[in-house]
Amino acid sequence: MSDEKKKLLDVQDLTMRFGQNTVVRKISFHINEGETYGLVGESGSGKSTIGKCIIGLNKPSSGTIRFGNEVLKPGQNVREIQMIFQDPMASLNPRKKVSDIVGAGLDIHKLCKTPQERSERIGTMLERVGLSRDQGERYPSQFSGGQRQRVGIARALIMNPRLIIADECIAALDASIQAQVVNLIRQIQLETGTSFLFISHDLSMVRYLSDRIGVLHRGFLLETGTPDELFSHPVHPYTRNLLASKPSPNPIVQLRPETRYDYETSGIVYENGTWHTVDGSETHQVLCTDMEFEKWGLGK
Amino acid sequence: MADTAEIVLEVKNLDISFRSAGETVHAIRGVNLILRRGETVALVGESGSGKSVTMKAAMGILADNAKINGGSILYRPEPGAEPVDLLTADPAWVRKNIRGRSIAMVFQDPMTSLNPTMTIGAQLVAAIRAHETVSRKEARDRALNLLAEVGITEPERRMRRYPHEFSGGMRQRIVIAIALSCNPNLLICDEPTTALDVTIQDHILELIVSLQEKRGLSVIYITHDLGVVARVADYVNVMYAGKIIETGTIIDVFYDPRHPYTWGLLSAIPDTESGDTLYSIPGTPPVLTKEPVGDAFAPRNPYALEIDFKEEPPMFKISETHAAATWLLDERAPRVPRPEALEARIQKMRKEAADYVR
Ligand SMILES: Nc1ncnc2c1ncn2[C@@H]1O[C@H](COP(=O)(O)OP(=O)(O)OP(=O)(O)O)[C@@H](O)[C@H]1O
Ligand SMILES: Nc1ncnc2c1ncn2[C@@H]1O[C@H](COP(=O)(O)OP(=O)(O)OP(=O)(O)O)[C@@H](O)[C@H]1O
Ligand SMILES: [Mg+2]
Ligand SMILES: [Mg+2]
Numbered sequence: 001m002s003d004e005k006k007k008l009l010d011v012q013d014l015t016m017r018f019g020q021n022t023v024v025r026k027i028s029f030h031i032n033e034g035e036t037y038g039l040v041g042e043s044g045s046g047k048s049t050i051g052k053c054i055i056g057l058n059k060p061s062s063g064t065i066r067f068g069n070e071v072l073k074p075g076q077n078v079r080e081i082q083m084i085f086q087d088p089m090a091s092l093n094p095r096k097k098v099s100d101i102v103g104a105g106l107d108i109h110k111l112c113k114t115p116q117e118r119s120e121r122i123g124t125m126l127e128r129v130g131l132s133r134d135q136g137e138r139y140p141s142q143f144s145g146g147q148r149q150r151v152g153i154a155r156a157l158i159m160n161p162r163l164i165i166a167d168e169c170i171a172a173l174d175a176s177i178q179a180q181v182v183n184l185i186r187q188i189q190l191e192t193g194t195s196f197l198f199i200s201h202d203l204s205m206v207r208y209l210s211d212r213i214g215v216l217h218r219g220f221l222l223e224t225g226t227p228d229e230l231f232s233h234p235v236h237p238y239t240r241n242l243l244a245s246k247p248s249p250n251p252i253v254q255l256r257p258e259t260r261y262d263y264e265t266s267g268i269v270y271e272n273g274t275w276h277t278v279d280g281s282e283t284h285q286v287l288c289t290d291m292e293f294e295k296w297g298l299g300k
Numbered sequence: 301m302a303d304t305a306e307i308v309l310e311v312k313n314l315d316i317s318f319r320s321a322g323e324t325v326h327a328i329r330g331v332n333l334i335l336r337r338g339e340t341v342a343l344v345g346e347s348g349s350g351k352s353v354t355m356k357a358a359m360g361i362l363a364d365n366a367k368i369n370g371g372s373i374l375y376r377p378e379p380g381a382e383p384v385d386l387l388t389a390d391p392a393w394v395r396k397n398i399r400g401r402s403i404a405m406v407f408q409d410p411m412t413s414l415n416p417t418m419t420i421g422a423q424l425v426a427a428i429r430a431h432e433t434v435s436r437k438e439a440r441d442r443a444l445n446l447l448a449e450v451g452i453t454e455p456e457r458r459m460r461r462y463p464h465e466f467s468g469g470m471r472q473r474i475v476i477a478i479a480l481s482c483n484p485n486l487l488i489c490d491e492p493t494t495a496l497d498v499t500i501q502d503h504i505l506e507l508i509v510s511l512q513e514k515r516g517l518s519v520i521y522i523t524h525d526l527g528v529v530a531r532v533a534d535y536v537n538v539m540y541a542g543k544i545i546e547t548g549t550i551i552d553v554f555y556d557p558r559h560p561y562t563w564g565l566l567s568a569i570p571d572t573e574s575g576d577t578l579y580s581i582p583g584t585p586p587v588l589t590k591e592p593v594g595d596a597f598a599p600r601n602p603y604a605l606e607i608d609f610k611e612e613p614p615m616f617k618i619s620e621t622h623a624a625a626t627w628l629l630d631e632r633a634p635r636v637p638r639p640e641a642l643e644a645r646i647q648k649m650r651k652e653a654a655d656y657v658r
Binding site: 253 | 318320323344347349351352353409410411412467468470471472473490491494495496497499500524531550554566568569570578579580581584587589652
């Protein structure tokens with residue numbers, strides 16, 4: 001079955017160093033056409049760095065990134081890949097009107113024949129992300145945090161890209177608008193077959209959207225699988241830790257995350273791990289040593 | 301049970317509008333809010349409803365195109381002191397004695413409060429020394445401690461780095477460290493943990509709670525994460541279109557919500573067990589360039605009564621601590637039950653709570 005799917009993005013052995021500091025370590029994963037791949041991990045684990053390597057904002061230290069049939073050169077930026085950035089204010093030009101920010105890609109690539117077509121496309125896109133057409137006349141500083149985030153989403157969507165890298169794009173939104181954006185992403189995917197790399201620290205949101213999920217820690221990809229596989233049968237202790245309960249909206253029942261995974265004392269050395277297949281499933285894989293695999297109750 | 305702790309901050313009838321592109325946006329339309337010493341008040345609500353603007357007004361840092369039409373923000377700098385109205389106080393005095401000293405704020409967008417051209421260490425040391433005469437060495441030690449406290453590993457090495465060399469969540473934590481560095485009396489946190497994973501978030505919340513216990517710190521917590529609200533807050537205020545439309549203790553609002561907007565908000569929390577489309581409140585919030593007629597939520601409210609489209613509902617008192625602005629609470633209104641799915645969820649939460657207590 002999986003042979004029928006076409007790989008859109010194929011990342012092999014991606015490594016990124018900043019000076020002495022290696023923050024992404026030989027990561028490999030692929031995203032099929034029309035698929036959403038969720039990348040989760042704690043703060044500082046290397047998620048944004050991977051996204052920035054793919055759109056050419058970071059030059060990888062080694063490894064290859066293939067998009068369609070093309071191997072991307074380090075630092076190469078492709079129009080068909082768009083990124084929604086984590087820090088909206090830092091990525092929106094404060095001196096430009098929001099309609100011009102959203103329309104920037106259309107202008108650069110001369111995608112509209114008439115000014116009417118341009119303003120129509122911008123207006124429609126603003127409405128799709130839950131803003132009003134009139135708000136296009138305002139500047140970023142005149143928006144609330146969540147509204148700015150949606151400007152970033154509109155700017156990426158308007159280009160009809162084949163791959164969207166969404167970096168924490170719903171973290172700052174209230175639950176209702178989060179749902180609206182998540183439903184929008186789904187709908188766009190149905191209509192256009194766009195692929196998504198959905199980056200988040202929040203496994204419960206990633207679960208709703210992703211076909212497959214990769215768990216990242218300290219620059220290592222530790223476990224990958226479908227949402228069902230990871231939720232019903234998490235293998236790596238770090239994955240299990242990530243699944244630990246979010247604060248529930250129940251004021252009396254306050255379950256705090258009880259298991260605290262500590263790499264230093266865990267005795268696990270990520271460098272020593274190799275990929276192991278869980279339960280014979282092609283999609284469910286975990287990085288560990290043979291001994292660990294056995295210890296976690298999976299070796300035969 | 302009446303809460304008798306001293307009032308630290310009281311916002312009264314705050315009314316603010318913005319001029320932009322030839323229009324006036326009436327962003328804050330009469331906000332009232334009380335925070336007592338050592339307590340935490342959460343501000344939740346629709347994106348764009350005015351949460352950040354309300355708190356920026358208290359800090360005296362509204363944008364140039366803002367106009368304060370009325371109201372007051374009474375603040376008591378220390379126990380027993382006379383409250384001062386921050387809206388009419390001398391701006392120079394506020395800058396010198398209040399902002400970043402007595403009141404610290406963690407902003408929603410961390411990059412906007414960090415200086416991109418200064419190392420993190422230099423920024424922390426400067427923040428500490430701006431308000432206290434301590435030696436450079438002592439300030440540095442304090443800075444290192446603070447970074448470690450917010451979970452930044454290898455703080456020595458990190459002190460020499462610039463903001464862009466940190467991840468999004470790390471920047472958020474650095475901003476929290478800077479806010480705490482001045483030992484504030486009141487801490488305003490605007491979405492401080494949105495980019496943080498559960499474990500780090502829990503650690504930060506614990507840190508804030510421990511400061512409350514140790515130093516009687518009072519906290520305003522703006523967040524869309526209702527799980528966090530349930531965890532840290534004593535009281536919660538729900539905002540919609542520039543007004544607080546429901547207020548109460550967390551028990552009041554989570555177990556017995558009364559405003560249909562609050563119902564929608566609670567219904568939208570993803571339930572890890574159920575279905576695959578997430579609930580979102582239909583429609584879009586009003587654009588506040590036109591004054592809404594009646595209840596601003598009416599056009600999106602499936603339970604709206606005729607009067608909701610005509611007259612703005614007052615705050616109806618439900619109990620000593622709980623109030624909501626919806627005509628459904630008027631004695632003449634028909635009895636409208638909460639949406640079934642939400643009611644089921646509330647019953648489940650109550651049951652969990654009963655089992656938990658037992
Ligand atoms: N330009 C840079 N120079 C030096 N170090 C960097 C740079 N960009 C990122 N790093 C470091 O790389 C590591 C991973 O950062 P990254 O932004 O990828 O994390 P993240 O997983 O996106 O975290 P978060 O959830 O907090 O956003 C961090 O230790 C960060 O300090
Ligand atoms: N300088 C400004 N000029 C014009 N309008 C503004 C300005 N600042 C804020 N607004 C508007 O005021 C309203 C309230 O904004 P605020 O930032 O308080 O929202 P918020 O409740 O914090 O939302 P979020 O959860 O998205 O951060 C928004 O509609 C926003 O667009
Ligand atoms: Mg990031
Ligand atoms: Mg805000």
